[in-house]
Amino acid sequence: MRSYGDPCGVARGLDIIGERWALLVVRDLLLGPKRFNDLHAGLPGVSPNVLTQRLRDLTEHGVVQRRELPPPARVRLYELTDWGRALEPLLLHLGRWGSQAPTTPDGPLGIDSILLSIKAVFDPANAAEPAGVYELRIDADTYVIEVTDGSLHISRDTAPEPPDATLTTDLDTLRAICDHRITMAAALDSDSLRLDGVEHAKQGLTDLLLAPFDSSPGPTDAPRP
Template sequence: MSGMRSYGDPCGVARGLDVIGERWALLVVRDLLLGPKRFNDLHAGLPGVSPNVLTQRLRDLTEHGVVQRRDLPPPARVRLYELTDWGRDLEPLLLHLGRWGSQTPTTPDGLLGIDSILLSIKAAFDPANAAESSGLYELRIDADTYVIEDTADSLRISRDTAPNPPDATLTTNLDTLRAIYDHQITLATALDSGSLHLDGNEAAKQRLTSLLLASFAPSPRPTNVP
């Protein structure tokens, strides 16, 4: 990897860190889990990284087969970055790391990104406690649309529009969603104020609400953390 020293250890953990152990590398992977992004969109979601460092991380991850570039044809002329199949294999690791990291005793002052909030929904999903019914939901957050496909025993979230009419739709902005996630306001308060809208049949709206609230619940802290 360009500019990165290898641990020189044949253990799989060390070999994996040779690929994704550089600062910002795993966060780039995290922000591509829900779908492809342009460079500017990646940079906007990682405000602490400089353009030069982000360029280097994307180059490194591409060279190692974790990320791939895709150029859209004219008239779009847009270069997208997306995970390869091997890169997507990192999803369980990142979801588990997110659950583990959320138990740390301190929280940085930075703003939580939309990708992190939506991935927390997936991380909190427990098939053992899931309803038997399945559902298709759309989340419209500012100008972006996301799809949640709930099949009772699995949950898929992607940056996309629903292939069929969704069973329920949630429309809001990122500031409102952050406020609910941080327990500054409740979902009911957001609904009453009109800053969040839920549309669809009642059963689907209840199911979507349950998925959100399960992920927004405070994470339990280890008993040995002061």
């Protein structure tokens, strides 16, 4: 990687994460480990060779680490180190800042960006965001949202105990809801989305999910980490 040759912390940081695609790799690992193919599927604009190089660079600098799952899985996972996870506040702030850009690309919003948008707008002082454990089942992936003690945590995982509410749908439907092309009620009526749990928890999960996108008439101004 090229270096700025500048001892300033900003320049030293950019020496590590300033290459094209590097920060997006970090973004897509914030919610948990991924296989190479999963990373590539979430970043369709990057070539396999470039993605391999970015992962190699980030690993060499201690931002990402590789982990091998034992047999019979025999899968290599990429995950953030503690130092890499420390980039989360920067990325959330960058997402909020970037959402004010005058133009918006036409590409689809990825599931990682949708869920990180929830974190970007989460307000612990908002009493309408009750404590609870929620599960999202999006296509073949499952995510857990935990709200407790004024903090919010999202991970690519399953809830250790039955969640307070569960939302099941596909990514296309979720995108359509976030883009205001359909409403949550319409998705429920068409059976393209299922929402289970006690009523207050279902409302809490709905409020969390729509918060980044309800503040504007469309997706253009929604936070996009």
